[in-house]
Amino acid sequence: xxxxxxxxxxxxxxxxxxxxxxxxxxxxxxxxxxxxxxxxxxxxxxxxxxxxxxxxxxxxxxxxxxxxxxxxxxxxxxxxxxxxxxxxxxxxxxxxxxxxxxxxxxxxxxxxxxxxxxxxxxxxxxxxxxxxxxxxxxxxxxxxxxxxxxxxxxxxxxxxxxxxxxxxxxxxxxxxxxxxxxxxxxxxxxxxxxxxxxxxxxxxxxxxxxxxxxxxxxxxxxxxxxxxxxxxxxxxxxxxxxxxxxxxxxxxxxxxxxxxxxxxxxxxxxxxxxxxxxxxxxxxxxxxxxxxxxxxxxxxxxxxxxxxxxxxxxxxxxxxxxxxxxxxxxxxxxxxxxxxxxxxxxxxxxxxxxxxxxxxxxxxxxxxxxxxxxxxxxxxxxxx
Amino acid sequence: xxxxxxxxxxxxxxxxxxxxxxxxxxxxxxxxxxxxxxxxxxxxxxxxxxxxxxxxxxxxxxxxxxxxxxxxxxxxxxxxxxxxxxxxxxx
Numbered sequence: 013x014x015x016x017x018x019x020x021x022x023x024x025x026x027x028x029x030x031x032x033x034x035x036x037x038x039x040x041x042x043x044x045x046x047x048x049x050x051x052x053x054x055x056x057x058x059x060x061x062x063x064x065x066x067x068x069x070x071x072x073x074x075x076x077x078x079x080x081x082x083x084x085x086x087x088x089x090x091x092x093x094x095x096x097x098x099x100x101x102x103x104x105x106x107x108x109x110x111x112x113x114x115x116x117x118x119x120x121x122x123x124x125x126x127x128x129x130x131x132x133x134x135x136x137x138x139x140x141x142x143x144x145x146x147x148x149x150x151x152x153x154x155x156x157x158x159x160x161x162x163x164x165x166x167x168x169x170x171x172x173x174x175x176x177x178x179x180x181x182x183x184x185x186x187x188x189x190x191x192x193x194x195x196x197x198x199x200x201x202x203x204x205x206x207x208x209x210x211x212x213x214x215x216x217x218x219x220x221x222x223x224x225x226x227x228x229x230x231x232x233x234x235x236x237x238x239x240x241x242x243x244x245x246x247x248x249x250x251x252x253x254x255x256x257x258x259x260x261x262x263x264x265x266x267x268x269x270x271x272x273x274x275x276x277x278x279x280x281x282x283x284x285x286x287x288x289x290x291x292x293x294x295x296x297x298x299x300x301x302x303x304x305x306x307x308x309x310x311x312x313x314x315x316x317x318x319x320x321x322x323x324x325x326x327x328x329x330x331x332x333x334x335x336x337x338x339x340x341x342x343x344x345x346x347x348x349x350x351x352x353x354x355x356x357x358x359x360x361x362x363x364x365x366x367x368x369x370x371x372x373x374x375x376x377x378x379x380x381x382x383x384x385x386x387x388x389x390x391x392x393x394x395x396x
Numbered sequence: 397x398x399x400x401x402x403x404x405x406x407x408x409x410x411x412x413x414x415x416x417x418x419x420x421x422x423x424x425x426x427x428x429x430x431x432x433x434x435x436x437x438x439x440x441x442x443x444x445x446x447x448x449x450x451x452x453x454x455x456x457x458x459x460x461x462x463x464x465x466x467x468x469x470x471x472x473x474x475x476x477x478x479x480x481x482x483x484x485x486x487x
Binding site for chain 2: 315335353
């Protein structure tokens with residue numbers, strides 16, 4: 013039995029649990045109040061902000077906590093677009109890669125409804141953004157924002173953020189980096205204007221997002237202004253979860269190098285064995301430039317939902333980008349943009365505590381499950 | 397939004413030697429039907445697959461690339477009724 017869906021949510025770390033329990037006792041008060049409990053909460057919030065800002069290498073006053081990674085993305089993207097286009101200058105133009113998280117694509121789609129022009133820049137078969145095409149789009153008239161993830165959440169491919177950042181700098185266009193998939197797992201890109209991340213991806217509790225907006229970036233709060241988080245984020249902050257997420261990130265970063273080696277060894281084993289032991293199986297992504305913990309593959313002629321359910325029965329929790337296994341009944345837009353097979357898809361993403369034994373056992377059951385599912389759909393193995 | 401141009405059918409589409417009706421079938425069934433029946437035409441002949449599962453739009457060309465068959469193109473069927481895909485058997 014093993015949980016292999018860390019890219020959806022990394023199991024909460026002992027450091028996160030300990031910090032959460034402590035914070036529930038003394039981190040519940042309203043940090044904007046002047047009384048003793050409020051001052052204590054304010055101090056704790058500041059400490060958490062300093063801690064996370066230090067780990068993300070930004071200034072504490074550039075960082076706001078949100079209620080999720082998705083909220084951080086929405087506020088950053090919409091706020092940057094609306095600050096840089098006005099009635100007098102007319103609508104602007106935004107570039108996003110085709111493999112961004114749905115929160116980025118949804119924010120761009122909302123801006124498009126309000127008149128902003130949106131270019132969706134393509135990717136190669138490995139999921140890596142096409143740098144030339146992306147740069148051409150940045151160079152277009154009235155470009156107000158470019159959005160490129162640090163790494164892809166479904167296939168693990170690391171994106172060419174440095175190259176796109178250099179182009180953005182030259183063109184005077186702010187760059188938003190959705191770093192949710194890579195924070196605590198890979199070094200952050202050096203240059204960016206705005207960044208978003210999510211606490212439950214690094215072993216923190218659900219319900220904590222991080223939005224960083226560099227001081228030099230023009231940005232306007234898209235929601236009615238409150239007095240929280242520097243007027244950037246509405247609502248009462250979830251201080252216990254924020255304190256827990258900060259402790260989790262510290263612990264996650266401390267183990268990063270060691271975990272990187274261990275996880276790459278395991279995901280390498282999975283890739284090698286898929287090639288030799290599962291017929292008609294395609295492994296996605298750029299294996300030379302990938303996050304350490306993700307392997308995505310598609311097994312031809314198999315229903316992705318059936319594959320996920322059979323693996324679940326065998327004790328292995330994985331996710332899938334196949335249409336039948338998603339809530340929208342649409343195939344993964346990431347796999348589609350890569351021109352990859354979308355059916356029979358499995359994403360294995362290993363959490364930090366993964367043992368070699370659990371991977372060995374998983375690899376022992378997988379070929380039997382795929383061949384029995386092919387048998388049950390009447391698929392003969394002769395074609396191709 | 398501006399997306400890469402779809403691989404539309406060329407002006408003079410080749411006449412299919414076999415038509416497979418996978419309308420109403422969910423993926424991977426259209427791909428299974430194509431894989432099982434492409435051997436019924438001779439090398440160089442064209443198979444048409446009718447499908448309306450959204451995954452087929454990606455998976456038919458992806459399968460052709462993987463199996464080194466020639467993806468000729470696709471056309472939308474009337475009334476959002478899916479697509480007609482043309483595949484040339486190449487070996």
